[in-house]
Amino acid sequence: MARGSRSGGKLNTLAGSSVLITGGTGSLGKALIRELLDNHSVRRLVVFSRDELKQLEVRRMFDDDPRLRWFIGDIRDRKRLDRALHNVDYVVHAAALKQVDTAEYNPFEYVETNVRGSQNVIDACIDAGVKKVVALSTDKASSPINLYGATKLCADRMFISANHYAASYPTRFSVVRYGNVMGSRGSIVPIWKQLAAEGRSLPITDSRMTRFWITLPKAVDFVLDSFDMMTGGELYVPRIPSMRVVDLAEAIAPGAATHEIGIRPGEKLHEEMIALDDARRTLLMDTRYVVTPHLSGWGYTPPADAMQMPDGFSFQSHTNDQWLDVDQLRDLVTEEEMAGR
Template sequence: MLSNSSILLTGGTGSFGHTFVPMTLAKYNPKRLVIYSRDEMKQWEMAKLFKDDRRVRFFIGDIRDRERLYRALDGIDQVVHAAATKIVPTAEYNPFECVKTNIIGAMNLIDACIDKGIKRVVALSTDKASSPVNLYGATKLASDKMFVAGNSYAGGHDTRFSVVRYGNVMGSRGSVIPFFQSIKDAGVLPITDARMTRFMITLEQGVELVWHAFEDMQGGEIYVKKIPSMNITDIAKAVAPTARQEFIGIRPGEKLHEQMIGVEDALHTYEYSEHFKILPAIHGWSSDPYRIKDGIKVKGDFMYASDNNQDWMTIPQLEAWIAANVSKIGLP
């Protein structure tokens, strides 16, 4: 699917893009891999890393700008949509900006992809889109619904849309591990709540889930990777074993536990060896054998959350991961 094709990645200068680009170049050898984003300095810095690779191109633009998207999509076969306003407190205090990017931007991309004849589109989602309690999660839920419905919205066009959803990305810019790393020398780590749990996924696993979606999708699926959970206090111990933990309370819009599949979605969810698939509730697509394939229907009361997970990461396991990835933690 991706081999010798032209791929556009929105929001491509972020942590995901810095992992997706080299991994995809190495595995699939695409004809072109276009980074579409609005920050010229981040593009400038990223371009230095790929200055000798003619397959990597850079295109300044904002997903809020429909006309610019249409121009960027010329000759493109597949799209990975990673652009988003994603910091929870930022979205709470700047709701209009979050809506413009995460909802209106998604609408622009869906329309442009259909009109330009893009073959496949995979959009990145978040645990916060499942039973959302903050604006960021609500906008991503709306975005997920639009990408799922985009498959019927496309009508007779061949464009197909799917979504991948995962939780806390280990070591990504703005996440908890690089934050703890940056302040650990002070000897005190702020903990929102001792009960808090988080899913743990690496950027490489996130990229592989996107690849799987491209190979497997019929259109409208939400892919959820099976990953371990960890308690926030254990994450702190793995980063700074001797630091004192100071409890400060939950931030605006924050959840105690991450949830990627709610009980409301159980009716349409199937389990596979390494992931789950939430199938579309519309058009009877959740009973489509081409979408189900070899999946096993989950129980009616099924819920996939970081506190009821069967798989847990230990402190030594996270310590080993940090030691192996210390040079990359917190980078774009």
């Protein structure tokens, strides 16, 4: 398949290219590897991560596919990034420290990885002549109330602003933001299933809690589709449904007992992916929102077919206009389980 060809009716920007994924042995990284190898005809796929055991496990998972390259390294190490990015065309930046409570006890470690490490990725990509970079964000970066969210907000702004001083270079940067991914490592679903099988009560943080829902395959598609449409400076947010946590518990274990354990430090009752103050810069494009940059000195032009969101708009899980009921959640959980087998 030639570079820039179409796959499944979409422009396949990544075909024939060299792609690097930072943090590539996580749940999303593994799903990205599978999709890129199976459906995007990449020439070379570089996995950059810190854990040699995880790399060994993923190598075995993909039968040592000859298109895969493995780099042990930390995004805190600029020289190692320089080496790994040699002749790379596209980058997915997924590496981050992510545990909310751990961040409160180890704040500067999160700054070192999520902020300084992100700057290393930006600088190394520009110097290596990478074409496009998509950085992964989180709902916790919108109106952050914990240190993890604050570091991710910093990283988001750094990647968007990187387009300014990369203006005379070919490299362009965009960000994708979504909430918890169902089916990813650390998901509550398998924990609740195990507790229900043992006849134990399911712990629920707060019965009022709501969350956005996105499946792992949809998250992968959203990230990769962003390479096709980005020009640099966009913060993309998928237009996805919400769920009530109590409905998810009922879908997973019908009739199971539950008990509230209270909101943990730094946790929100409802998720937010686009803040109220960002409404004036938010556009709607079919199934995704585009938060445009505050400044666009590198020549960013908003998409012509996008619709401006009204003043007062925000994208929060409890005020969303799309919801999943218990039956729909049960079907999606079953679908995720079948896909993982």
